[in-house]
Amino acid sequence: MSQTLRRVAVTGTGSFLPNEPVPNNRIDEVLGRIDNAPQRVQSFIETVGRRMLDGGGIETRHFAINPETHELTHTVSTLGEQAARNALAAAGKTPKDVDLLLLSSPSYDQTTPPTSTTLQEKLGIENCAEMEVHSNCAGVGKCVQIAYDALRLGRYRSALVVYSQLSSVYLRGCYYNQPMMSKTQAMLRYILADGAGALLLESRPAEYDGVHELLGTFVESVGGSRAPGMTAGGGVVDAASGQSPAAKVWEHGSHHLDQDFAAVNRDAGPFLLNGVVRMLASLGLDSKTIQHYIWSTPTLQLYKDNIEAFCDKLHATRDQMKFRAARTGYCGGASILIHFDEMVRSGELRQSERVLLHSVESSKWMSAGLVVQW
Helix, strand or coil: CCCCCCEEEEEEEEEECCCCCEEHHHHHHHHCCCCCCCHHHHHHHHCHHHHHHHHCCCCEECCCECCCCCCECCCHHHHHHHHHHHHHHHHCCCHHHCCEEEEEECCCCCCCCCHHHHHHHHHCCCCCEEEEEECCCCHHHHHHHHHHHHHHCCCCCEEEEEEEEECHHHHCCCCCCHHHCCHHHHHHHHCECEEEEEEEEEEECCCCCCCCEEEEEEEEECCCCCCCCEEECCCCCCCCCCCCHHHHHHHHCCCCEEECHHHHHHHHHHHHHHHHHHHHHHHCCCHHHCCEEEECCCCHHHHHHHHHHHHHHHCCCHHHCCCCCCCCCECHHHHHHHHHHHHHHHCCCCCCCEEEEEEEECCCCEEEEEEEEC
């Protein structure tokens, strides 16, 4: 006997940016200066780093850091908690209304217990189903797909999706073994920022009127045979040594966050566009029916390099796919939820309009997104 699938509504959006906005000329002060790296790295910071900031399109960003002590002011769970509470408040709900809690982040508060359970505790949820998805930018789409399928089947009535980006834990001067730093590792200090976003999703009957409806999701990985585009060690592989594994991680700087910027500049735009095209095809949607696109675009230069191809392929205008990170900074996977929340709260997203949110993750070249009819 076939089961009638239910529909899914987005009933609350929320976001959170920690502490006061940091202008470009205070990044090194807040993160802690790099003064013991190789001379080539320090020269890079003073020359290329400054040019990156001037052309990056970011005016301010946020870090979960005390600028005086360089200690973290938030963890993965406390960043997510604030965004989650904002989404629940927008929906007129309380944490006790959450049946399924989904958290994604490239980081975690501790190896065990899962940070999703820490978030559950901080929200005061005595009993719920919870899952944690370890991912970078594609984590939002992955969590939303899990929630969407579960809600359509009627397994749960509500799902709270939370994504936390705590980039600064990897970017502080005190985190690096500075003599082992590379130029690309230093470059990330001028790109990444901290923030969190959340969505409350609720199950609706098949005859639902379609207001604020989640129309579908999409997840794919195209990196099976490709080299990673972003790496950070310090895990099991680096701990495999039989003698002083933690000391070896520090000695070699294998815990540093690094990125293949040549691959990102070459491939991120095309991968994002192709992923969007495949998502629309899989959902049976025409790009001409989408009024807004929200991308995870880290810099204005990358946006400019790809915007014409996006407009041509999707039959859209620049105004439909704005660069939105100027004041928030680039918060990785949280970015699309932060900008979605901004559009909802400002009234930019109007009733019955469709918005497509999509991210490409360079770590191993994954792509994920969702489409909402408001």
